Amino acid sequence: MSQIKNYIREHEARFLEDLFELIRIPSVSAKSEHKPDMQRCAEYWRDHLKKLGVQTVEIYQTAGNPIVFGHYEKDPSKPTILVYGHYDVMPPEPLELWKSEPFEPEVRDGHIWARGADDDKGQSMIQIKGFETALALGLVECNVKFLLEGEEEIGSTHLEQFCREHLEMLRAENIIVSDTSMVSAETPSLTTGLRGLAYWQIEVTGANHDLHSGHFGGAVANPINELCKLIAQVQDKDGRITIPHFYDDVVPLSDEERAMIAKIPFSEEEYKKFLDIDDLFGEVGYHTLERNSCRPSFDVCGIWGGYQGEGSKTVLPSKAYAKVSCRLVANQDHHKISQAFIDYIESIAPKYVRVKVTPMHGGEAYLCPIDLPAYQAAEEAVAVAFGKRPLAVRRGGSIPIIAAFERVFGVKTILMGFGLESNAIHSPNENMPLDIFYKGIEAVAEFYKIYPKR
Amino acid sequence: MSQIKNYIREHEARFLEDLFELIRIPSVSAKSEHKPDMQRCAEYWRDHLKKLGVQTVEIYQTAGNPIVFGHYEKDPSKPTILVYGHYDVMPPEPLELWKSEPFEPEVRDGHIWARGADDDKGQSMIQIKGFETALALGLVECNVKFLLEGEEEIGSTHLEQFCREHLEMLRAENIIVSDTSMVSAETPSLTTGLRGLAYWQIEVTGANHDLHSGHFGGAVANPINELCKLIAQVQDKDGRITIPHFYDDVVPLSDEERAMIAKIPFSEEEYKKFLDIDDLFGEVGYHTLERNSCRPSFDVCGIWGGYQGEGSKTVLPSKAYAKVSCRLVANQDHHKISQAFIDYIESIAPKYVRVKVTPMHGGEAYLCPIDLPAYQAAEEAVAVAFGKRPLAVRRGGSIPIIAAFERVFGVKTILMGFGLESNAIHSPNENMPLDIFYKGIEAVAEFYKIYPKR
Numbered sequence: 001m002s003q004i005k006n007y008i009r010e011h012e013a014r015f016l017e018d019l020f021e022l023i024r025i026p027s028v029s030a031k032s033e034h035k036p037d038m039q040r041c042a043e044y045w046r047d048h049l050k051k052l053g054v055q056t057v058e059i060y061q062t063a064g065n066p067i068v069f070g071h072y073e074k075d076p077s078k079p080t081i082l083v084y085g086h087y088d089v090m091p092p093e094p095l096e097l098w099k100s101e102p103f104e105p106e107v108r109d110g111h112i113w114a115r116g117a118d119d120d121k122g123q124s125m126i127q128i129k130g131f132e133t134a135l136a137l138g139l140v141e142c143n144v145k146f147l148l149e150g151e152e153e154i155g156s157t158h159l160e161q162f163c164r165e166h167l168e169m170l171r172a173e174n175i176i177v178s179d180t181s182m183v184s185a186e187t188p189s190l191t192t193g194l195r196g197l198a199y200w201q202i203e204v205t206g207a208n209h210d211l212h213s214g215h216f217g218g219a220v221a222n223p224i225n226e227l228c229k230l231i232a233q234v235q236d237k238d239g240r241i242t243i244p245h246f247y248d249d250v251v252p253l254s255d256e257e258r259a260m261i262a263k264i265p266f267s268e269e270e271y272k273k274f275l276d277i278d279d280l281f282g283e284v285g286y287h288t289l290e291r292n293s294c295r296p297s298f299d300v301c302g303i304w305g306g307y308q309g310e311g312s313k314t315v316l317p318s319k320a321y322a323k324v325s326c327r328l329v330a331n332q333d334h335h336k337i338s339q340a341f342i343d344y345i346e347s348i349a350p351k352y353v354r355v356k357v358t359p360m361h362g363g364e365a366y367l368c369p370i371d372l373p374a375y376q377a378a379e380e381a382v383a384v385a386f387g388k389r390p391l392a393v394r395r396g397g398s399i400p401i402i403a404a405f406e407r408v409f410g411v412k413t414i415l416m417g418f419g420l421e422s423n424a425i426h427s428p429n430e431n432m433p434l435d436i437f438y439k440g441i442e443a444v445a446e447f448y449k450i451y452p453k454r
Numbered sequence: 455m456s457q458i459k460n461y462i463r464e465h466e467a468r469f470l471e472d473l474f475e476l477i478r479i480p481s482v483s484a485k486s487e488h489k490p491d492m493q494r495c496a497e498y499w500r501d502h503l504k505k506l507g508v509q510t511v512e513i514y515q516t517a518g519n520p521i522v523f524g525h526y527e528k529d530p531s532k533p534t535i536l537v538y539g540h541y542d543v544m545p546p547e548p549l550e551l552w553k554s555e556p557f558e559p560e561v562r563d564g565h566i567w568a569r570g571a572d573d574d575k576g577q578s579m580i581q582i583k584g585f586e587t588a589l590a591l592g593l594v595e596c597n598v599k600f601l602l603e604g605e606e607e608i609g610s611t612h613l614e615q616f617c618r619e620h621l622e623m624l625r626a627e628n629i630i631v632s633d634t635s636m637v638s639a640e641t642p643s644l645t646t647g648l649r650g651l652a653y654w655q656i657e658v659t660g661a662n663h664d665l666h667s668g669h670f671g672g673a674v675a676n677p678i679n680e681l682c683k684l685i686a687q688v689q690d691k692d693g694r695i696t697i698p699h700f701y702d703d704v705v706p707l708s709d710e711e712r713a714m715i716a717k718i719p720f721s722e723e724e725y726k727k728f729l730d731i732d733d734l735f736g737e738v739g740y741h742t743l744e745r746n747s748c749r750p751s752f753d754v755c756g757i758w759g760g761y762q763g764e765g766s767k768t769v770l771p772s773k774a775y776a777k778v779s780c781r782l783v784a785n786q787d788h789h790k791i792s793q794a795f796i797d798y799i800e801s802i803a804p805k806y807v808r809v810k811v812t813p814m815h816g817g818e819a820y821l822c823p824i825d826l827p828a829y830q831a832a833e834e835a836v837a838v839a840f841g842k843r844p845l846a847v848r849r850g851g852s853i854p855i856i857a858a859f860e861r862v863f864g865v866k867t868i869l870m871g872f873g874l875e876s877n878a879i880h881s882p883n884e885n886m887p888l889d890i891f892y893k894g895i896e897a898v899a900e901f902y903k904i905y906p907k908r
Contacts, residue, residue, distance in 0.1 A: 214851025218751030
């Protein structure tokens with residue numbers, strides 16, 4: 001048995017107890033009543049890092065929740081790794097669906113059950129305990145900075161500003177984050193891409209008041225009819241987005257990447273069964289796993305207008321609204337896409353209605369090159385811990401702060417996440433398999449061992 | 455001053471108070487919670503008619519809302535007029551746009567403001583007070599039957615069956631109805647045509663639960679996107695409806711009719727200004743006044759799905775809904791059209807979503823000949839009250855029961871309506887000018903005076 005495995009086995013009970021202590025603090029960032037719990041979490045991490053031997057640890061107050069910064073100084077001439085995580089969690093509701101108390105962790109059937117067991121208390125603890133293991137075994141040959149925030153679940157509102165204000169303090173060669181998931185327990189993977197986002201609200205106005213559809217129908221444009229026509233023109237029958245210049249900056253998928261995606265175990269039949277749909281729909285020429293992660297998408301997230309109640313009211317409404325979004329991929333500038341959409345909708349909007357498009361928010365996509373030494377160290381480390389070389393997989397979701405790190409620091413992040421889809425993050429009965437928790441710690445310790453050699 | 459004018463002036467305050475009492479009952483037939491208000495309206499009319507001297511008045515319960523029938527028996531050898539009206543109203547939503555409470559009528563700037571001020575509480579009250587005036591002055595030389603229902607705004611669901619079951623009781627030489635509008639206060643008119651209606655609800659289902667638009671967007675069809683595409687395919691760029699066989703039975707407009715329509719005072723600029731729109735949209739080749747009364751139309755009356763709240767939630771919803779309707783014209787069979795629409799939507803619906811089209815209600819169009827004695831009596835009566843001969847005009851609205859009356863009784867209805875476009879029926883701030891209310895009462899009283907001579 002490796003000395004790393006050995007150390008983890010010897011200390012596994014304490015590792016678990018440390019995680020449970022953190023989980024018991026109900027740090028729900030969406031609810032202001034939990035403000036004191038945010039401070040308690042920050043203090044927990046400060047004291048914990050100090051105890052491990054991290055020389056400098058400070059809590060920084062922000063206009064939102066506190067940020068913990070720690071700096072383990074090995075040698076100024078050596079490279080620096082920045083470890084990011086978050087201590088806030090999603091609300092536990094609906095409570096009645098939990099089989100055990102969300103903030104009273106318990107081990108059942110080989111899993112840790114609790115809010116935050118994975119996202120991100122469990123995964124941050126994997127990072128910290130992996131560091132502790134490597135440190136105890138004299139394997140840490142780089143400087144390590146720690147950045148733990150309490151607003152990830154509400155948009156990391158104050159983090160980018162904090163980074164800009166502490167550029168030198170946070171400077172690192174690479175950032176490492178455990179807050180994503182793997183393909184499955186049997187198919188370990190590293191996340192090499194995240195999609196970006198652009199989001200708009202469309203408001204279509206016809207007449208200045210609701211009209212009788214009998215008296216005006218046929219003579220005056222209906223804003224819902226027109227909104228539908230506009231939305232129908234954003235995507236063609238092949239599932240391609242028709243906004244001019246939309247694909248201009250999209251980096252085409254390489255044959256290599258497609259070959260890697262083809263290796264991901266996937267059953268279209270099971271996928272359709274899980275969703276209860278008869279058929280899939282997406283951009284012609286791409287596989288489902290490419291469509292939902294490596295290609296941009298256009299979705300109406302909400303639409304409303306006119307009468308939505310019981311029965312049948314005839315009316316020619318004055319207004320119609322939609323909330324629409326695009327998931328973006330690497331190299332698409334969300335500001336540019338946002339403007340291109342506005343320009344396109346304005347160009348196709350007929351003059352018999354008034355159309356207003358309001359950009360809501362956006363974020364860049366993120367792509368991590370797999371030839372990066374830090375990526376390769378992570379890949380090797382996961383291979384040692386999980387006994388299988390991890391796939392490099394792009395994911396369809398968005399973590400805006402990862403693109404922000406690149407923007408602010410000019411540094412790539414290694415997304416070394418150990419989550420599983422069955423961990424039910426953001427849902428009742430969030431959990432983390434115990435063996436994944438310990439394998440994750442092992443992978444992180446291995447990373448510290450391998451990284452300096454790369 | 456005529457004795458009719460005189461009587462109205464003497465009793466105008468009481469006429470108004472009687473109307474207000476009726477308006478204060480929030481009889482919204484679309485919402486089942488208002489069921490008790492329907493009974494209250496029926497009782498209001500029963501008691502009111504009895505007080506006026508109508509000998510027989512009964513409330514008939516139906517599977518839906520109660521129907522009030524009254525019979526003023528003058529002389530069995532004389533002709534009989536059946537007066538029809540409805541006491542139910544449209545929902546008042548959106549409430550925030552009302553300047554005063556919808557069910558607390560108030561007089562402001564010479565108008566009555568309230569839901570039902572026109573449609574049809576105000577107009578039914580014009581009929582009843584016109585009858586009262588004529589009766590008080592000894593001018594009623596015919597038998598008068600009253601039929602007041604509470605389901606007009608939801609399709610008069612149970613009235614046709616009721617008529618069939620009470621054929622003898624309801625028998626009359628002519629039916630008279632005040633539930634339509636005039637060209638304007640300066641251009642009084644009688645309605646000689648009504649459009650029919652077909653109404654459907656469309657439900658589009660994608661996955662069996664709301665999905666994360668990051669993890670699934672691009673790979674799984676979005677039911678809102680698809681609903682919009684379906685709706686966009688129902689009308690072409692020339693404003694023509696694309697449902698196969700939709701126009702098959704439409705009687706083309708004759709040159710004579712088009713010439714009559716051309717006589718109606720109409721300014722496109724004022725129309726646009728009133729509606730606050732930059733341009734009109736309708737079927738190519740037809741004038742606005744033809745489009746909104748003599749040609750069929752397609753309108754989405756309501757649409758909803760996904761997130762409609764504040765801010766920007768990303769979601770790939772499971773469901774999307776729309777309420778859609780067509781106004782139909784003379785000779786279009788609404789059952790046939792209803793099925794043609796369902797067939798068309800099913801034929802264009804993609805198999806990656808499930809589409810369900812539910813027919814809601816419908817009704818035939820109606821046409822009234824202008825050489826009918828009762829029509830001519832109404833024409834003369836309106837001329838006396840408004841000082842101007844009324845134009846004969848086809849209208850775009852639908853009163854399905856009018857076509858049903860013809861089908862069941864074989865009798866034509868005189869559409870002696872006193873509404874104005876600016877009365878905003880079915881909309882916030884519904885209103886009725888006070889002077890029109892009193893002139894309407896005068897016209898109805900005059901009708902009773904003139905009718906026996908025709």
